[in-house]
Amino acid sequence: MDDFQKELLAVFREEVAESLDAVAVSLASLRTASPEAAQEAIQAAFRAAHNAKGAARTVGLELFERLAHVVEDALNAYRAGRDGGDAGGIPPEPLVAALLRAVALLERMAGGDEDEEAIDRIMREILRETA
Numbered sequence: 001m002d003d004f005q006k007e008l009l010a011v012f013r014e015e016v017a018e019s020l021d022a023v024a025v026s027l028a029s030l031r032t033a034s035p036e037a038a039q040e041a042i043q044a045a046f047r048a049a050h051n052a053k054g055a056a057r058t059v060g061l062e063l064f065e066r067l068a069h070v071v072e073d074a075l076n077a078y079r080a081g082r083d084g085g086d087a088g089g090i091p092p093e094p095l096v097a098a099l100l101r102a103v104a105l106l107e108r109m110a111g112g113d114e115d116e117e118a119i120d121r122i123m124r125e126i127l128r129e130t131a
Contacts, residue, residue: 015051016052020048035090045075052068066123
């Protein structure tokens with residue numbers, strides 16, 4: 001790995017740490033949020049997950065990008081309404097918990113830990129919760 005790649009990864013880690021923190025804070029707030037506040041939190045979490053996904057794409061971290069995309073899609077289902085209708089609804093607690101676990105895994109992945117089995121497991125759990 002050359003110096004440019006090392007610098008790019010360092011910038012990625014810094015940027016993605018902020019994005020993942022924003023996702024985690026927003027998700028945790030859903031547990032006590034009013035419907036209006038929940039929509040703001042979902043919007044914020046969605047944007048932050050989208051930013052993390054894009055940053056991963058930029059540096060070529062494919063597994064990170066895939067997991068961030070699953071998180072983003074799960075949030076989008078509540079951001080845009082599950083049936084494509086008006087925005088609304090709060091994700092159920094099992095989904096919020098799974099998304100928080102995914103964020104924790106993404107944080108570890110940003111540090112270089114890529115446990116493909118854990119990644120597959122959490123992606124399946126999120127997909128099951130959003131089905």
